[in-house]
Amino acid sequence: MIRDRSGLLHRGRRTALLAVAAALAAAGLASPLTAAADPGHPNVLAAQAKPGTPKSTTTATGPHRATVGRLGAARPASAAQLAANSAAAKSGGKVTPNTADGADPGNGNDGDGYVANEYDQQVTYKGGQDSAGVVIGPPKVYLVVWGSQWGAPSTNSTGDVVLSGDKDQAVPYQQDFFKGLGSTGDGWSAVLTQYCEGIATGSVQCPSSAAHIPYPQAGSVLAGVWVDNAAAAPQAATEPQLGAEALAAAQHFGNTTEAQNRNVQYIIDSPQGTDPDKWHELGYCAWHDFQRSSYGQLAYTNMPYLTDVAGCGTNWFGENTARGRLDGYGIIGGHEYAETVTDPDTPGGWTDGTGQEIADKCAWIPKGSNGGLFFENLSTGSFPLQTLWSNTDHLCMASDPIYTNPPVVLSTMCDRTDTPGAPVSIPAVAVDSTGSAVNYSATGLPSGLSINASTGVITGTAAATNGYRRVTVNATDTTGKTASTGFWESVTSAGQPGCNGIEQLTDAGFENGSADVDHTVMTDAWNPSGYNVITPSSLHAPHSGSWYAWLGQDTGSDSITNYLDTYPGYSSATFSFWLDTETTNTSASAPDTLSLVAIDQYTGQPLGTVRTWSSQNPTNGYQQQSVDLSPFINQVGWGTTIGLQLVSHESGLTPSTAFLIDDTSARES
Template identity: 50%
Template sequence: MAAPPARPRGLRALGKLTAPLITFALALAGTTVAAGTGHAADQHPASAGWVRTHGSWVRVQPGHPHAAADALTTMTARSTATVSQHPAHPMGLVNNDQPDLTYHGGQDSVGVTSGSPKVYIVYWGSQWGTAGKDPAGYTTLSNDPENAAPYQQSFFRGLGTKGDAWSGVMTQYCESMATGSTKCAANSPHVGIPHGDALAGVWVDNSTAAPQAATEPQIAAEAAAAAKHFGNTTPASNRNVQYVVTTAQGMDPDHWHELNTWCAWHTFERSSYGTVAYTLMPYLTDYKYCGTNWINPGPRGRLDGWSILGGHEYAETITDQNAIGGWIDAAGQEDGDKCAWINQGTPGGLFNLQLTTGAFAVQATWSNDQHTCSGSHPVVANHPLVVSTLCDRTEPVNRPVSVPVIATDRLSKALRYSATGLPRGLSIDARTGLIHGRSSQRGTRAVTVTVRDKAGNRAATHFRLGILPSAEYGCQGIEQIVDPGFEVAADAKGNYPGWWAQSATGIISQSTAHAAHSGKGYAWLGHSATQDDTLSQSVETTPGYTKASFSFWLHVDSTNTSAQSQDTLTLELDDQYSGKRIAVLHTWSNLDATSGYVPVSVDLTPYVAPEFGSTVIVKFTSHETGNAATAFLLDDTSFRLA
């Protein structure tokens, strides 16, 4: 997500959720919090991701770049400086002490954009006015007072031209790696580079007005409509594609004007057309801190933000296409976040990128190879034949299975697929790569898929496939919590640079006063007897899943034995946009003291089912009645989806 500099860090928007009735069951080994709810039958239930767009029902779920931590997080860790020509624009300096990006294993069989990136721009709504063409062939719009649309198109059309070493920075990243990797192995599929053809299409969707304040589901529906409009209705056709949903001047998508804490964001959705990556791009000059005249003077410089932020979200999408399965750091920063709003003229700072279509203001992005923010890197070319990551997954016993394998080849379209390790009853189509059939052979097996072309090139991918009598099928959800074990250490000033929000310094601790469940870090609530301690994290209920659970390890260490003056720890779920409480999930007290850490599991499905794909806040609050007599210790949190 791209945020304006030097503004208070904000939360993303979320439609209101209603809390169903809740019941609790206490397990012997720990605590399991269960909830029950009922929903009326509906042919196209919103909870399952159905939306009606352009006269058709499409199953989509909107998502958010929850791993793409607000760039302001990075800013707070940097010293600030003032640019002489823009005294009102506080900016930062590069911090080379930041951790490198690590690979997170891929989500829904996608890690990075491993083919040549394709960008489709959507100008959403009749508010844009009438479409035309300029002498260069770019689409113009009558209600575009800044003439931003041609600038935006020319930026994407120029990527990869004129020795574009800026795009080369992203090509160092890859997929099909072990989770936690910081370097790519030989033959790993790398991020692709465009060759002057990143702009794949433009759609002026002005038949009706776009919503004045579009919600997240509406934005996702427009991205899905764009996929349909451009004929990208299969997982393969959307594999290396992103859609930029652009709104007209004066529009307020996703509470943009109220929040003023982000300038643009990217995410993905599960849909009937496979996974669809998209960016929301508001009319940036509506808010001067989103790049207007950031480094260039005059009318063209007013459009600096369209390439600074367009490039930011583009770079983050191709390196983390299905967030948070790609490349992020331990504190939740993507490659663009780590380098946002750095002084022009300083190492890693903003600069004008020369392309065949013109000069465009851009920011640097993080380079693991150089361990700094960089605007230049040699292009790491893919092998001619690339096969995408396949996620570990489970499938039902003796039920139809359909798993697409997606490969791209620069030299040949005639590919041959083979597989080893498939359970009995499943096979792979040698021409299309579709794994299909049904199997009663229970258990989990290691499968290798190999692809060959006529030129003799070969590529392979590996995954684990389980045939199990389970209620959870398909790709196994990856961890959604950033810094789940509280292992991101405080900086020299004692500030915690990670994604957790703590009410006081030191709640996230590596103190030897208590022991962690694992590693060195843990969270210690109950420090203060005079004010409540809070700890929270906003988490996306990743699009397209139908179940959500939150778990952690809890140790209640107390010298308070009173039943009348109880120290308490409350776990609640909040609405991310309004901050209002959705539900109190459970409360513990000093009377729940334990001899060590015990596991706790919470079923969140009933609370997020009305708008699965939205972002919620998981929040802990401790309250002390005496002299901080009770320590509520948390460790090894996990937010999982199925």
């Protein structure tokens, strides 16, 4: 979900269209990868230095500063860079589309239209977040037409909801697309069926016994349309407001349990002229996310009015027709749909080591190229789609064989802690291939808990346990076919009740390095302030693996920045890392410092300094540091993305302190 060579960006499940090289040029920044290819550029390892010997990050083209943040959105290392990029991306309040790879015929140069998968990595299973890794039952889409700005609703001859204020008829187009999935000729949906859950974290392939994504039943994917026109949609809806609309939609459709929402996604369509989650300013096209709620986990997509921005697929194939204007709703709508079924509770499903999901890896490859955009002929019309990454083929594919599920499958269940004497509700969700009812049972439950044989919900008030104990849940259909799953549970007053958090950061251990692939921008998830900040240098040692971050190489400041998505329904977040502070600075009045700063995603301005470390306290080896991020997330609201920037400052004329950082982690609960 980081970035592909085509310029389709995805941060916090956001799909954006920005040309990286153009953005760098507009911001007055050198293209670091192009400079790296220059024979005159210093060797990256030779340029490393111990404290007191600064490295050089400057060539004839100027300092190298990346502007890419976590999960692909154009994110600066400073507020000034954010302002420059934002100004470059705006014209009269609208995004001025840049020519991205995949949009032009190609001439063999960077940005030329010849694209392939930027990161030649397989996607791996991340273990499931909040008991969800993939969709395991027939996928369902609910279309939410948000706001009175859409005008008066009516029904057309094919049964689609149409609206008087829908200038380009985006709403019926989307209905036809989802109605057509699973019909004859839909090989695209088959690519998704290879992915599964209930397997070991880090797995690349799925055994036949695992719970796979089902191939959709023709005509069944679109489960409902809600025109929520009681009031106007916000002119610039925030992430929490979009999440609240998804919650309202679940209530409207009567989906008020975990089981009802387990295989569902809500698409929140914002009206023409609005700016949901500042899509004009941030330069993305759409994103998908999820939230915890009393109705279970809700997966949803923020879908702006795509034809407001030409770069989001409008007339992408040069048709210049009314239907061609809606190409983005096939390309981008399909992109978000596919990523939601393979990663509904992000980032618990399938991503590669850079954070890219299966659609990110294949986005905007030109039609006619290997793995390129194509038209899929469904029963409801012809729709432009992008290919999807297939681990089976190690390629971007438009079609694949269909993988079928066992007769009964059970959803992944998360390892968790609960509080003695407090009521709990732990849902088990099974799917029978014939649609028949199943009977649930469980063994190993702590005293005070029991499972409802019909609903699969474990309830009660548990007594304290001596450490973690293994709970096994079984589901049996009317023919005797069974499935089982398990989870570890500890009932203790210590810790946060509920699911144990999984890793939220991309490349938490820096092991993807700062590898340059497309020769336009550093692709590292951590947005280092310069070359060699993230390094395998032997001049210092990592905590584990081969790569680590070395801040304090430059006079002035070095930094690394990652972005953390937060989710409605969560209340606690921690950030930890291993720190080795090595210094020759003995000054008490002018120490060198390392600070962790929380950053507002929209303004680039600090929300506050979380904590500061000093050369006055050398660690004499790696020591783990842990901080509470909750007060800073509370400032902007859960469901919003925040930046986490580690920045060093050298007080003297020469660097004298190395702040070495490795094995970071962010967990939410």
